[in-house]
Amino acid sequence: MPESKSDVLQGTLDLMVLKTLESMGPLHGYGLARRIEQVSENTVSLNQGTIYPALLRLEQRAWVKGEWGTSETGRRAKFYSLTRSGRKQIAQETENWERVAATMARFLAPFS
C-alpha cells in the first residue's frame, strides 16, 4: 500500500468525537464518522461502526446524550450532543492529550 493509514489510537476516538460535537453541534452517528474522516483527511482508518461503542462509552459517562430526531433528508436518526460535563471533559482530555503529544514529540525530535 502506498499510503499507510494508522489505526485510531485507544482513547483518541473519544476526544475526536467530543471535539467534533463541540464544533459542529448535534450530529448523528454517520455524520460524526464522516466528519472525523474529513477532518483527519483520511489519514486514520476508521471503521465507521466503531463510532457506536465509543458513543455508548461517552453516553455512559454522561458526556454526550443521544436523542432520536430527523435528518436533513427526512430520515429518523439518533442525534448526539454534548452535555455540560462533556464540555468540561474536553478541556481535561485536551490537556491530557497535549501532554502525551508533547512527550512523544520530545522523543521523536532529533537529538540536539
Next chain:
Amino acid sequence: MTWIRVLLNRCSAFFRTRQLDADLDEELRAHIELAMEEYRAHGMTEQQARTAALRAVGGVTQVRESYRVQRGLPWLEEIVRDIRFAFRKLLHSPGFALTAILTLAVGIGANVVVFSVLNGILLRPLNVPQPNNLVQIAGEANRGDSQSYPDYRDYQDRNQSFTGMLAYKIIHVSTEIDKSLSQSWGNAASGNYFDVLGLQPALGRFFHASDEHGLASAPYIVLSYDFWQSHFAASPNIVGKVVFLNRHPLTVIGVAPKNFHGTDFFFWPDYWIPAVNSQQVTGWDDFDWRRHREFTLLARLKPGVTQQQASQNMGAIARQMAKEYPDDQGLTLTARKPGPSGNSDNPVKKALLGMTLLALLVLLAACANLASIFAARAADRSSELAIRLAIGSSRWAVARQLLTEAILVSLVGGIVGTFFARLVLGVLSHWRPGDFPSQFLIAPDVRVYIVAIVLSIGSGIVFALLPARQVWKTDVVEAIKSNYVAAGSFRRFAMRDALLLIQVAVCTLLVTSSLVAVHGMIERLRAPLGISTKGVTLAQVDLQMAGIPDPQSRLTQKRLLDAAAAIPGVTAAATSDYAPFLGVWGWSVYSWDTTQFVPTNVAFDAITYSVSPGYFQVAGTHLKTGRDFTQEDKPGSPTVAIVNETFARRMFGTTRVVGQRFKLFDPVRLEIIGVVEDGKYIDPGEDTQPAIFMPYAQGIGPYMVSGPVTVLVRSHLPPDQIADALRRSLSQVVTTAPFSILTWSDAIDRSMVPVRTATLVLGVMGLIAAILAVTGLFGMASYSVSKRMKEQGIRMALGAQRIQVMRSTLSRPVLILIIGACAGLIGGMLAARLLAHLISFPSTSDPLLLACVALFMMMLGLIGTWIPARRALAIDPARLLRES
C-alpha cells in the same frame, strides 16, 4: 465517581437488552441508509452503494458485538446464558442429573451434619461478654479438668495473670417448689461467678463475693431464665420466694439473662447457688478437702497478659503447691480455651475430628464418582463440544459451560444435602441421653451454611476439572471427525486411571474402617456383663435429697429392703448404693502398708459398691471364692470387702486373695473375704476395671452413708406391674424424694446410647461408601474399558486371539484395582485403629473381614470391567470399527 455512573448505566442496560438491541439496529440501519444516500449521490447504483456502505461500517455483527460488550454486564449475561443452557442439558438427562444430585446430597449432607456438631461444640464460644479472654484453669493433657476448692482459693491468691477467677460444679438435687417435688440439675458457684463473667441479671440481683461469709452464709438461688419460665410461669414477683433444695430453704434473689445457659458446653443448669451453701445442700464436704476435685475453674485474663503467659504462671504455682501440700503431689496446671476445644486430649473433640475426616472422605469419594460420570458425559458430547470449538467458541467458554453445569449440579446437591442435614440435626439436638439435661446447640448457623456452599462449589469445581481438561486438550480438527477418541486415551496412565485408583482406595478405606469399627463395637457389646439382668428391676432414691440424715439412713435402707422383699412376686431383693449402669462411685486404693495417703502412693482407682447381703444372688454375679456378706458384717465387726478378679490380679497378681488386706484412706482398712467374677460397670464397651463391694451396714469410714440407695428386685412378674408395686410400697418408706424405677436392661440400653450412636454413624458412613463404590467403580471401570473398545476391535480384526485381547483389556484396570484396594485396606486399618482409639473400643482387625472387603471391591471393579470387555469381544470387529 464516573465508574459508579457507568456501572449503574450498565446494570440498567442489563435489564433492557431487547429494547436497546432494537435501538442499535435502527441506528445502524439509519447509518447505512444515510451512507447509501451519499454514495448514490456520487453516482453509484443501488447495489454498489449498499456494498460500499456496509464496507465502510466494517461489519454490522462485529459492531453489534462490541457495542453489547460495552453496554451491559457481559460476564453476567454469559453466566446467565450458561446456567440456562446447563439447566436445559440436565433436564434432557434427568437420570444422570438425579444420580449426580443425590450422590452429592449424601456427601455434602454428611459433611454439614458433622460440621454443625463440630461448630456447635468446638467452635462456638461461651455466650458471655468478651468470651475471648476467658480461659479454663485445668491440669495438663487429660488430667484434672476439675480442681478442689482449697486449691482454687490458693490459685486466686497466688496468680498474677487474671482479673478474676471463678469456680463452679454441677449439682443434682431434689427441688421442692410450692410443695411439689422433682429432681433438678444446677450449678454451685463461687460468689464472684457472675461478676467474672460480666453478666447482668434479667430480674433481681446476682450473688457476689461479698455475700460469702463462710459456710452456709448465703442461702440464695439465682434461677436460669428457662427454669423461671417453666417452673414459675415467668412471674415478676419471684424475688424473695423460697425454694427447697434437698429440703434446705434458699431464697430466690434473681434470674439470669435469657441466653445465658451456664459455662458448660453440654449442660444447661436450672439455677446457681453460692458454693458456700452447696455443702449444706448436698452434704458433700468440698471446702476443706484439697483432694475433692469437683470444681471447674474459669478465669479472665488481665489486659495484656497472653494465654501462654497465664499458663506459665499457673504452671509455676502448681509446682510450688505440689511441694507444699502432700495432696497436690504431681499437680500440673495450664490455662486453655474453655470446654472440649481447649483440651487436646478430649475424646469428644477427637471423635469429632475423626468423623470430620470420614465425612470429607465420603465427599471425596462422591466427587471422584461424579468426576468419572462427568468425564464420560463430556466424552460422549465430544463432537458437540468440538463443533462449538470449530465455529469459534473459545476453549474457556466451552470449559466454563461444563463448569457451570457441574456447579449447578453440586449446588442443587448441596441444597438437598443441607436440607436433610437440618432434619438430622433437628433430631440430634433433641437427643437426651438418660435424665441428664444435656443440650446440644448444633442448629446450623451462618458459618455452617457458608461451609455448605463452599463445599458444594468446591466439589463442583473438583469434579468438573477432568472434563474441562479434556476440552482444553481437544484437537478440533481430529474431534470434528466422526471417530473421535478423546485426547490422552492412549497415554500410559490416563487421568481416569488415577480416578479409578482414588475411588477404589477411598471406598475400600471407608468400608474397611467402618466395618472394623462396627465389628469391634459389636464384639465389645457381646462381652459378658458379669450380671444377669433378666427379670431385675431397679428403684433408685437419693436419701440425701430426701433429707434423711446419716444416722437414720441405715435404718431407712433396711426398711426399703424389707418393703421390697415383701412385695408379692418378688423372689429376691437387695440394695446397693449404685448399681452397674446406674450411677457410679469410686475410691483410690492403697496397699496395706501405706501410711501417706497422697496421689503418688495410689495403687489404682476402683469402682465401689456398698451392698446388702444377697446382692450377688439378685445381680446374678458369681462368687468365685470366699463367702458372701452376712448380717454379721455390721458396724463394730471387722470391716470386710469382696473384690472382683481384676482387682485381685492388679493388687496381688493372683485371684487367691481371700484374707488379704488393703486400705482406701486412713481409717478404712478392708479385709478381702471373697472374689467375684469381672463385669461391666459403666458401659458395656469399657475395659475391665477393678471393683470393690462393701457391706452397706459398715459404711465407708465417716462417709457416704446417706446417699443414693438402689433397691434391686428379681421377679417373674411383668416389669410394669413390678414397677408399680415397687413405687407404691417404697414411697411409703421414703416420702420426701422421688424414686426412679426402671429395669436393668433399660439402664444398660441407656448407657449404650453413645456406643450405639457411634456404631450407627460409622455404619451409615460405611454404607454410603459402599453405595458410592458400587456405582462409581462400576461406571468408572466400564468407562475405562469402553474407551479402548475401538483399539481392541482393530486388534481383533488383525487376528488377535480373544484371550490376548481380554488380557490386554483387563490387565490395567485389574492392576489399578489391586493397588487401590491394597492402599485402601492399609489406610482403612490405620483409620480403624485411630477410630478405636477415639471411640474407645478394641481394634479387632479380623483378617477374614478385611480380605472380604478387599475382595468385594475388586470383584465389583472386575465385573465392571468384564461386562464391557465381553461386549467388545462379542461384537463383530468390522462393525465395531465402522461404528464407534
